[in-house]
Amino acid sequence: MAARKEGECCEDLRRERAKCSFNKEELTYLMDGGKDKTLHRRKIEDIFLADPEFLDPIRPEYMSHEERYNNELRKACHMIRKFNENEDMQQLVGEMEGIRSLMGSGLGVALTKDGNPLALHFVMFLPAILGQGTVEQQGYWMSRAWTGEIIGTYAQTELGHGTFLRGLETTATYDSNTQEFIIHSPTITATKWWPGGLGKTVNYAVVMAQLYTQGKCHGVHPFIVQIRDEETHQSMPGVTVGEIGPRLGMNTNDNGFLRFNQYRIPHTNMLMKHSQVLKDGTYVKPANDKLSYGTMVFVRVAICFDAYRQLQRAVTIATRYSAVRHQSELVPGEPEPQILEYQTQQYKLLPQIATVYGIMFAANDVWNTYNEVTGNISEGNLAYLPELHALSCGLKALSSTDATNGVDVCRLACGGHGYLATSNLPRIYTTTTAAITYEGENTVMWLQVARYLIKSYHDAQKGHRLQQSVSYLTTQSASAHATADLSNTALVAAYKQAVSVMVSNAAAHLQDHISKGAVFEKAWNSCSVYLVKCAQAHARYYTCEKFVDGVNRAELSEGTRTVLLRLCRLYLIYHITINQGDFLRSGALTGGDISSLEKEMADILAALRPDAVSLVDSFDIHDRVLDSSLGSWDGNVYQRLYNEALKSPMNQTDVPQGYYKYLRPLMKANL
Ligand SMILES: CCCCCCCC/C=C\CCCC(=O)SCCNC(=O)CCNC(=O)[C@H](O)C(C)(C)COP(=O)(O)OP(=O)(O)OC[C@H]1O[C@@H](n2cnc3c(N)ncnc32)[C@H](O)[C@@H]1OP(=O)(O)O
């Protein structure tokens, strides 16, 4: 592992670490899900990071587009070979956390930096086969895909449609004479566009296409389609495939395009767990036509974990840097203080640490719900599918938005150095912000949550029992907050009251539009800005509640519980103060309450300040995973910045070629 002994760091960080008031390992174990899992993770990290194959010859930023891709592909393939090397290794990395870490923002980002060309294979292709295939299909395709004999992606989005799935144009028409599906892209806008790994890496894809059989369209269904020859890797006849070009980030994911010209695949290649086409062409309906969207639900939940891990990295970098960086004068004439002494800096960083825990507790809860609900579905009980859909959309949107905003706050908190590629904050940002768009653009996700809230509200009005996450909508009260109770329980109750009133207002606005003659859909659009706010407030309430429950349930020593409770309290208060209008307008809190909370927040920032560095240390992120000149364990910031600058290819010669070609002729023009 990287240097982690207290002595092996600069004096500023040594002093910070000496102030720690809690047991860091306890928080590490909590985040990993137990001591065994921490040890397991560290063991995987040790094995992978000791392997010189995962080192880059030069920083990827200095490589060409194709060199970068080849470099990451080399490492990604080496990773898979390592999986398959021996059984111990398979056991070690084969579990969900292992895959998540290798493909996402755990160890994975130290191995493949700007997008793993094989990520979609593990994150969506395999889950699609498992979630959408019959047992026989799983047996056949998984055995080939797990070892990397075939590599796949998830090809859903088209040039013309990403959000609106019912609008997809790719067709899969069943021909009962040959027992084949004919996959076709009828227009330019039907071109599949964006799937990760599709450009040059994969030879198979789960393609989402409109199913036609016996002359009728039955909507979007999943098909396994071979894209490239298994021997030569050339694109199959009838298939046109390529890479879509440079992107804001994740540039080695080789996102691709794909077109089909009357391309035939066997009948057995339609994934038929939920709906079937019989050999004679008869269509058998699924229990719910949204079951074919199941892979997206899984990935939305996975994104929540990825989001907080990205934020963990950013806030670790910014907090350590803030303890090492000295700037300005707090008291005239005194030495320049660490920038972490400034309350404004604490206000930037400490809520981000709290956010990591908030998202983590909520994500764990949604992951448990996901497992329960998918278990129920396999037994034919679909009652909780709408709640899971709303929770996964809400948490995906909240976690990706909070993490993206938080990463940028961390970048800004590092001043100019945060803008340097070697700080790694720009790359963390471009990777994190992608999750706002992919797997369901966030505004669209919020509107799905709002739809569930409004439906639930109307159900409550009719006296129906509501599902657990929205049960508070039955107990709405607009009375002003009467007591001076500002305990965590009271604040969570205030969140519920605020959202409840907001949802009730939204329902009234909708009704108002409808009463004036608008059809429901138009009324919905006219209220959608407010509806998004309702959904955001609901997801925040939910996260707050899970944070409070999570801390209460965690088995921690006194000191560790105290620091986690402070973070939890900071999270509750921070979001109340920035959304105080919602609490005041709903009568959930008074102006006096908000003032008390603001004062308390200042005290919490001061109380947490001495533990700031230890809190990010307890995230236990290896220096190679941070990959930052500003955030390393030893705090040797300036030397690292300087060393990294010296490595620039432009610094390998004193006078650049451009001088002779362009600058000199200009400078000497008048001679
Ligand atoms: C391991 C770590 C991860 C790290 C990441 C690694 C890198 C990975 C990089 C990239 C991966 C990105 C991959 C992708 O982006 S794949 C493409 C994703 N695309 C989308 O998400 C599209 C978003 N759009 C939709 O989901 C849908 O179009 C929709 C917005 C939900 C609307 O669907 P539709 O038009 O069919 O629905 P209707 O309006 O007719 O009806 C709405 C009712 O349907 C219910 N519904 C919708 N979806 C679901 C679902 N999934 N499950 C259950 N129910 C669903 C909804 O609740 C409505 O019900 P109601 O009763 O109100 O009518």
Ligand SMILES: Cc1cc2nc3c(=O)[nH]c(=O)nc-3n(C[C@H](O)[C@H](O)[C@H](O)COP(=O)(O)OP(=O)(O)OC[C@H]3O[C@@H](n4cnc5c(N)ncnc54)[C@H](O)[C@@H]3O)c2cc1C
């Ligand atoms: C890095 C990256 C990786 C990706 N990987 C994959 C992949 O592997 N496989 C795959 O199939 N796809 C992939 N995608 C595509 C991704 O899923 C889509 O980009 C996403 O679902 C949004 O769709 P869109 O781009 O068509 O945006 P649009 O739907 O065109 O959205 C544009 C704007 O319109 C707004 N809008 C759209 N509909 C509504 C509405 N109903 N109400 C209100 N506002 C609306 C949105 O909020 C947004 O602001 C990837 C995208 C990115 C950026």
